[in-house]
Amino acid sequence: MDLLDNLVFGFTVAFSLQNLAYCFVGVLLGTLVGVLPGIGPLVAIAMLFPLTFSLPAVPALIMLAGIYYGAQYGGSTTSILVNLPGETASAVTCLDGYQMARQGRAGPALAIAAIASFFAGCVGTLLIALVGPALGEWALLFGAAEYTALMLMALVASAVMSQGDAVKGLAMVVLGLLIGVVGTDVNSGMARYAFGVPALSDGVGFTVMAVGLFAVAEIVVNLEQRESREVYTSRITGLMPTAKDLKDSSWPMVRGTAVGAFFGVLPGTGPALSSFATYMLEKKLARDPSRFGRGAIEGVAAPEAANNAAAQTAFIPMLTLGVPATATMALMLGAMTMQGIEPGPHVMLAKPELFWGIIASMWIGNLMLVILNLPLVGVWIRLLRVPYRWLFPSIIMFCCIGNYSVNNNEFDVYLCALVGVLGYVLLKLECEPAPLILGYVLGPLLEEYLRRALLISRGDPTVFFTRPISLAFMIATVFILAIMVAPAVRRKREEA
Amino acid sequence: MNFDLRHNTDILAGLLFILIGGLAVVIARDYPMGVAARMGPGYFPTMLGGILCLFGVYIVARGIRSGEQVKGQWAWKPLALIALSIVLFGFLMDRFGIVPALVAVFFVSALAGHEFRFKETLFLTLVMGAFAVGVFFYGLKLPYPLFGW
Numbered sequence: 001m002d003l004l005d006n007l008v009f010g011f012t013v014a015f016s017l018q019n020l021a022y023c024f025v026g027v028l029l030g031t032l033v034g035v036l037p038g039i040g041p042l043v044a045i046a047m048l049f050p051l052t053f054s055l056p057a058v059p060a061l062i063m064l065a066g067i068y069y070g071a072q073y074g075g076s077t078t079s080i081l082v083n084l085p086g087e088t089a090s091a092v093t094c095l096d097g098y099q100m101a102r103q104g105r106a107g108p109a110l111a112i113a114a115i116a117s118f119f120a121g122c123v124g125t126l127l128i129a130l131v132g133p134a135l136g137e138w139a140l141l142f143g144a145a146e147y148t149a150l151m152l153m154a155l156v157a158s159a160v161m162s163q164g165d166a167v168k169g170l171a172m173v174v175l176g177l178l179i180g181v182v183g184t185d186v187n188s189g190m191a192r193y194a195f196g197v198p199a200l201s202d203g204v205g206f207t208v209m210a211v212g213l214f215a216v217a218e219i220v221v222n223l224e225q226r227e228s229r230e231v232y233t234s235r236i237t238g239l240m241p242t243a244k245d246l247k248d249s250s251w252p253m254v255r256g257t258a259v260g261a262f263f264g265v266l267p268g269t270g271p272a273l274s275s276f277a278t279y280m281l282e283k284k285l286a287r288d289p290s291r292f293g294r295g296a297i298e299g300v301a302a303p304e305a306a307n308n309a310a311a312q313t314a315f316i317p318m319l320t321l322g323v324p325a326t327a328t329m330a331l332m333l334g335a336m337t338m339q340g341i342e343p344g345p346h347v348m349l350a351k352p353e354l355f356w357g358i359i360a361s362m363w364i365g366n367l368m369l370v371i372l373n374l375p376l377v378g379v380w381i382r383l384l385r386v387p388y389r390w391l392f393p394s395i396i397m398f399c400c401i402g403n404y405s406v407n408n409n410e411f412d413v414y415l416c417a418l419v420g421v422l423g424y425v426l427l428k429l430e431c432e433p434a435p436l437i438l439g440y441v442l443g444p445l446l447e448e449y450l451r452r453a454l455l456i457s458r459g460d461p462t463v464f465f466t467r468p469i470s471l472a473f474m475i476a477t478v479f480i481l482a483i484m485v486a487p488a489v490r491r492k493r494e495e496a
Numbered sequence: 497m498n499f500d501l502r503h504n505t506d507i508l509a510g511l512l513f514i515l516i517g518g519l520a521v522v523i524a525r526d527y528p529m530g531v532a533a534r535m536g537p538g539y540f541p542t543m544l545g546g547i548l549c550l551f552g553v554y555i556v557a558r559g560i561r562s563g564e565q566v567k568g569q570w571a572w573k574p575l576a577l578i579a580l581s582i583v584l585f586g587f588l589m590d591r592f593g594i595v596p597a598l599v600a601v602f603f604v605s606a607l608a609g610h611e612f613r614f615k616e617t618l619f620l621t622l623v624m625g626a627f628a629v630g631v632f633f634y635g636l637k638l639p640y641p642l643f644g645w
Contacts, residue, residue: 054636167558171513171551178520178544185537190527192537193520216578223574223608389609390616394624396578396605397598400585401628405638413586417579424575428566429509447540459533 007129010356014364019062022055023361026063027368030070035078035380036391041071043218045331046210047395050402057339058354062361064335065315068328069362072271072311073117073369076304077380080109090307092275096292096299103295108241110377112249112297113304114370115241120257120305121366124312127261128319128359132348136320139345144452145463149473151446154323155439156477157267164432166484172426176436179204180443187451199411204419206334207406209440211399212419213433214327219392220424241297249301252282256302260309265316267325274310275303312362319355320345323442327434330441503566506559510552517548577608593643594633598625 013019029051033044048067052060075090080097093113100109142150155177159169182193183203194200241249256278263274282302283292292299315332317325322343324330336343341351348355373380403416423433457463464470521542530536581604588597602621606612632638 051631051636167551167555168509171509171548171555174544174548174551175513175516178516178541178548181541181544185527187535188528188537190537192527192541193523216582220571220575220578220608223578223610224568224571389606389611389613390620392609393581393602393605393617393620396581397601397624397628400582400589400597400601401632404586404589405632408640410586410590413589414583417582417586420582421575421579424571425512426509428568428570429505429512430564430567431509450540451535454532455534457533459531461532 002133003129006133006352006356007360009352010129010358010360013058013353013357014062014360019059019357019361020364022059022063023066023365024368026066027070027365027372030067030072031074031077031369031373031380032070032383033067034071034074035383036074036386039071039391039395040075041068041328042210042214042331043395044068044071045328045335046207046214047398047402049210049331049335050207050398050405052335053338053405057336057341057351058357060339061332061336061354061358062365064332065358065362066365068332069121069308069311069365070369072307073114073373074380076113076117076307077110077373077377078384080113080300081106081381082384090275090303091272092279092303093300093307095279096294096296099293099295100297100300105295108245108297109300111241111374112245112301114374115246116249116253116256116301116305117308118366118370119253120260120309121312121369122363123257124261124264124309125359125363125366127313128316128362129356131316132320132355132359135316136345136348139321142345142469143467144449144456145467145470146473147449148446148453149464149470149477150321150323151442151449153473153477153480154267154317154325155435155442155446157480158325158327158438159435160480160484161267161273162432162434164430168429168431169435172431172433172436173439176439176441177443177446179209179436180440181447186444186448197411199407199409199415202407203444204415204440205403205406205412206338206441207403208412208416208419209437210331210334211403212416213423213437215395215399216416216420217423217427217433219395220420221427222388223392245297249297252278252298252302253305255281255285256305257309259302260306260311261313263306264310264313265325267317267323271307271310271314271326275307278302278306308366315358315362318343319347319358322347322445324438327437330438334441504559505564505566506555506562508559508566510554510556510559513552513555514549515552517545517552520545520548574608578605581605581608589640593641594629595625595642598628 029048030044033039033048034041044067045064049064052063076093079090079093080101083094083098097109097113100106155173159173160166162169182200184191184201191201259278259281260274263277279299279302282298283289286292286298314325314329317323318329318333324333333343341347399416400413403412406412426433453463464474524538524541524545527538528536529538529542581601584600584604585597588600599621602617606617633640
């Protein structure tokens with residue numbers, strides 16, 4: 001059986017001592033950073049991925065993936081203990097998780113969150129292994145027109161589905177595409193928007209964008225308000241959930257996984273929307289909906305399963321099509337490109353050790369998280385008391401060194417400060433940075449495919465509508481735009 | 497109706513998009529356009545700049561109607577200090593080595609916080625600085641001088 005062979009192959013890659021070690025380091029660092037207040041997976045990846053520069057591609061990506069789900073996991077720990085989601089995906093967990101903690105049931109809440117995440121992680125990993133190759137094979141049929149349409153769909157979806165205003169989201173996508181244009185044009189060799197600066201002829205660095213938009217801008221936003229954190233530090237007595245807890249949360253876990261796995265693949269929705277959707281679903285299905293928001297264990301199990309499943313399945317379009325569905329995946333894609341891997345369906349064939357190794361290491365990483373986190377909860381709680389005034393200068397330090405180390409060039413550091421300022425202004429104007437980073441990452445590819453598609457069709461734009469797969473993507477794009485206009489969805493998003 | 501420019505999110509965001517999009521189009525006029533079948537380097541950016549302007553116009557128009565206000569205060573001082581600390585790092589790194597650059601990062605960025613405590617910042621600089629030097633210079637062996645002058 002192919003699947004089994006491939007998985008075994010993946011595990012032999014992932015179980016090498018080196019890769020295990022990097023997976024462990026990634027998971028540990030990710031959790032450590034994710035637990036710290038105000039730092040979500042995006043910032044964690046942006047901040048830590050310069051650490052992976054000197055590594056070969058496989059361990060580097062394994063470590064980054066570890067950082068990603070470690071940070072995700074750390075976010076749920078803080079949601080439960082201090083009502084402070086590290087990122088939007090775990091915001092829903094706050095509702096019931098924090099209430100459980102206040103009722104002295106922090107232990108079971110954490111344990112259920114861990115079990116739900118692990119379960120969802122296993123299913124997610126299996127799904128990638130199952131769906132990935134099929135999708136990849138299908139994608140080999142894609143020509144330039146199909147890719148152009150697919151990217152267009154992903155970009156529009158990311159703008160419309162992400163939080164905040166859809167029109168501004170679309171504008172941010174275009175702005176991101178423009179920033180992606182900066183640098184030497186591959187076809188003509190002409191430097192565009194370089195303003196005579198040699199460093200700009202290579203384009204705006206990926207680290208510069210990631211760190212500036214997600215770390216620097218975020219810190220300034222956090223500095224607007226005074227520190228006020230209620231750390232709920234009652235002793236955690238007994239981690240073990242009761243048999244009833246387990247029984248109550250088993251179906252929500254399964255449903256959450258299903259919802260999350262579905263949303264994870266869709267562009268633009270990602271973990272945040274999936275955990276919200278599954279919470280609403282559980283509330284509808286519950287016999288006594290009024291328990292939700294007052295410490296219902298289903299309200300922890302379902303969203304935690306959903307956001308972890310979504311976090312895993314989000315890898316599917318990124319690894320198989322080379323089209324990231326979320327900002328975090330855009331960062332992973334950028335990291336891959338920096339490692340010299342051109343993303344797309346051929347990655348699976350040309351570099352099977354990368355594809356299957358990452359998948360296997362995800363499962364191992366999820367297991368490590370469970371083993372690592374439950375006993376270490378005490379340590380994480382202590383980390384929560386680190387005051388922000390110690391944290392943010394340290395984050396800035398990492399950002400500076402990271403940016404400098406890419407090209408050993410001071411210009412990148414200056415540019416990062418500028419992007420940070422731009423990012424802050426945009427955040428204040430309620431323009432979400434996620435669509436921008438997706439546009440930025442996909443920009444050069446989109447231009448290339450657009451050029452190629454129109455070159456082949458001799459400038460005839462109907463090429464996008466006459467080829468069936470391309471047409472399907474175009475119809476989907478129009479459909480997504482239609483959703484944007486529908487007021488009901490807009491209202492739902494505001495509730496979220 | 498609300499024309500208060502400094503606080504209207506939509507008007508400000510729209511103007512920013514128009515500005516950037518407009519600049520992109522103007523600068524791209526120096527690049528050969530080509531035609532759809534054979535796009536020159538100017539084709540794609542000109543198209544994007546134009547679209548960005550259109551979105552900007554729409555957002556401004558919407559802002560005039562809705563008049564939604566910027567939430568909270570603008571944190572200009574922290575923004576300036578954080579940006580300055582990053583710029584200083586780059587500047588000092590190339591000329592004076594990593595140690596002075598790190599000291600600058602910590603002291604300038606810490607000023608952006610709500611309370612600045614000299615001893616704490618000094619301690620933080622020492623601990624985190626030593627950690628960074630350990631990881632990046634002894635661990636990852638990046639070739640930077642500790643003191644460069």
